[in-house]
Amino acid sequence: MRILFVAPEGVPFSKTGGLGDVIGGLPKELAALGHEVAVLLPRYRDTKIQPTVVHASLTVPVGQSLRFPAVVGGFVRDGVRYDFLDDPESFDRDTLYGGPAGDYPDNPERFAEFARAALEYAKLIWRPDIFHCHDWQTALLPVFLKTLYAADPAIGRIPTVLTIHNLGYQGLFDRAVLGRIGLPERLFQIDGMEFYGRVNFLKGGILSTDWLTTVSRGYAEEIQTPEYGCGLEGVIRRRADRLIGILNGVDYGAWNPETDRLIPARYSAADLSGKQACKRDLLERFGLPVENPSPLLAGIISRFVDQKGFDLLAEAAEQLLEEDLQIVALGTGMPEYEEFFRELAARYPRRVGVRIAYDNVLAHGIEAGADLFLMPSRYEPCGLNQIYSLRYGTLPLVRATGGLEDTVEGYDPKSGHGTGFKFREYKAESLVACMREASRAWKEPKTWARLQRTAMARDFSWRASASQYAELYEKAKRERIPSAAASSVK
Numbered sequence: 001m002r003i004l005f006v007a008p009e010g011v012p013f014s015k016t017g018g019l020g021d022v023i024g025g026l027p028k029e030l031a032a033l034g035h036e037v038a039v040l041l042p043r044y045r046d047t048k049i050q051p052t053v054v055h056a057s058l059t060v061p062v063g064q065s066l067r068f069p070a071v072v073g074g075f076v077r078d079g080v081r082y083d084f085l086d087d088p089e090s091f092d093r094d095t096l097y098g099g100p101a102g103d104y105p106d107n108p109e110r111f112a113e114f115a116r117a118a119l120e121y122a123k124l125i126w127r128p129d130i131f132h133c134h135d136w137q138t139a140l141l142p143v144f145l146k147t148l149y150a151a152d153p154a155i156g157r158i159p160t161v162l163t164i165h166n167l168g169y170q171g172l173f174d175r176a177v178l179g180r181i182g183l184p185e186r187l188f189q190i191d192g193m194e195f196y197g198r199v200n201f202l203k204g205g206i207l208s209t210d211w212l213t214t215v216s217r218g219y220a221e222e223i224q225t226p227e228y229g230c231g232l233e234g235v236i237r238r239r240a241d242r243l244i245g246i247l248n249g250v251d252y253g254a255w256n257p258e259t260d261r262l263i264p265a266r267y268s269a270a271d272l273s274g275k276q277a278c279k280r281d282l283l284e285r286f287g288l289p290v291e292n293p294s295p296l297l298a299g300i301i302s303r304f305v306d307q308k309g310f311d312l313l314a315e316a317a318e319q320l321l322e323e324d325l326q327i328v329a330l331g332t333g334m335p336e337y338e339e340f341f342r343e344l345a346a347r348y349p350r351r352v353g354v355r356i357a358y359d360n361v362l363a364h365g366i367e368a369g370a371d372l373f374l375m376p377s378r379y380e381p382c383g384l385n386q387i388y389s390l391r392y393g394t395l396p397l398v399r400a401t402g403g404l405e406d407t408v409e410g411y412d413p414k415s416g417h418g419t420g421f422k423f424r425e426y427k428a429e430s431l432v433a434c435m436r437e438a439s440r441a442w443k444e445p446k447t448w449a450r451l452q453r454t455a456m457a458r459d460f461s462w463r464a465s466a467s468q469y470a471e472l473y474e475k476a477k478r479e480r481i482p483s484a485a486a487s488s489v490k
């Protein structure tokens with residue numbers, strides 16, 4: 001099988017969130033299973049590669065004009081081929097999708113160019129059996145394929161898989177964008193890309209793709225409901241027979257306390273003493289006192305956005321801090337949440353530490369040094385940090401939603417079973433009650449150590465998930481449905 005990943009970001013070349021981690025992990029696992037895999041990414045300013053030219057100039061129409069991006073890279077790493085679309089005017093920028101002032105206004109053109117260039121790349125450079133696209137930024141690939149390229153004898157019938165990593169980001173633009181990116185005006189209809197008077201890239205992708213996946217089984221169910229469907233629940237329900245949830249794996253090569261070189265001491269389930277050293281170091285880095293007996297230390301690593309449950313945390317903070325608790329938080333995002341953490345740290349200087357930054361080394365430090373990992377998300381397609389936390393023996397306290405529900409087993413004091421703590425209702429009082437339960441368990445060192453050992457033994461490596469993707473690709477390739485039948489966007 002030849003699988004082409006077309007993605008807007010991928011570790012170690014570019015990353016803003018979990019999608020980048022997936023593109024860093026899944027392709028190499030598929031290669032290890034014996035598949036031929038190529039990854040096509042945009043070349044951003046921070047993409048560190050040798051820009052060896054693979055193809056000097058593709059011809060890519062974007063609306064009324066032509067763009068001529070190069071393809072660079074062409075190297076193989078961990079069995080995967082990597083290529084980069086190089087168009088400085090579109091992608092040589094400090095950030096991937098936009099800055100503090102908002103998204104880049106030419107995002108529709110940038111990602112229309114990328115999606116279309118990926119089709120030209122498939123024709124001229126690396127012909128796949130399957131296109132695997134990711135999120136709204138590449139959702140136009142199946143739309144182009146099922147419209148303008150439908151009759152192309154070379155690639156017109158190659159099946160597509162589209163993975164939704166986060167339905168909260170859909171690529172919504174004004175109607176005029178259709179003309180600007182060269183898609184026919186007839187797609188502006190309810191069964192096409194129209195969405196409440198605007199153009200929705202992800203909706204186009206959902207209706208056009210052969211198969212749709214999302215990153216946990218729980219989230220695959222949730223996005224069919226009004227509460228989580230972000231207005232697309234009806235569209236997704238229409239494609240329910242083509243939707244499957246496959247949990248993300250994690251890269252234990254990078255996230256494993258036994259081998260992690262980014263933390264001050266290594267440790268394992270058999271010998272947790274190194275974790276104490278990590279905790280001391282973490283408290284010192286945040287300028288918090290090291291006390292004896294040690295209060296429960298909760299860690300947060302997150303984008304500071306509504307999705308992650310910070311309104312709930314803000315509401316519950318005072319009550320949470322009535323417990324014998326310390327909190328360290330790392331993140332950047334919405335100014336009001338950055339301010340909330342700054343204020344909380346100022347009010348509780350011995351209890352709360354905050355770092356407004358994106359800092360991978362400190363993220364490892366928190367995973368290793370904290371006792372508890374706090375992730376009260378409003379919704380969570382998969383979530384990675386709670387999975388890392390399990391392996392680091394840092395018990396996750398999560399809201400039971402999406403991937404959090406699927407990966408964390410809530411502690412049951414009666415049976416003693418569990419790998420973390422869960423609450424269901426999106427209410428401050430539920431979060432507080434859950435924290436009280438965690439505090440009680442913390443005060444029973446034997447119970448806590450047992451939960452840690454159970455958590456550390458859980459395995460969410462890519463192997464199992466990669467096999468599920470491979471099965472799906474095989475199925476998609478076998479059926480090779482005529483393009484018209486697969487699509488509602490005609």
Ligand code: ADP
Pocket residue numbers: 016017018019021301302303330331332357358359360363382383384385386
């Ligand atoms: P999302 O994709 O919604 O941001 P995930 O939990 O799936 O959430 O993935 C987040 C990834 O980004 C993790 O690898 C996490 O460690 C990393 N991350 C998020 N914020 C920061 C930060 N401020 N500093 C370092 N790493 C971060």
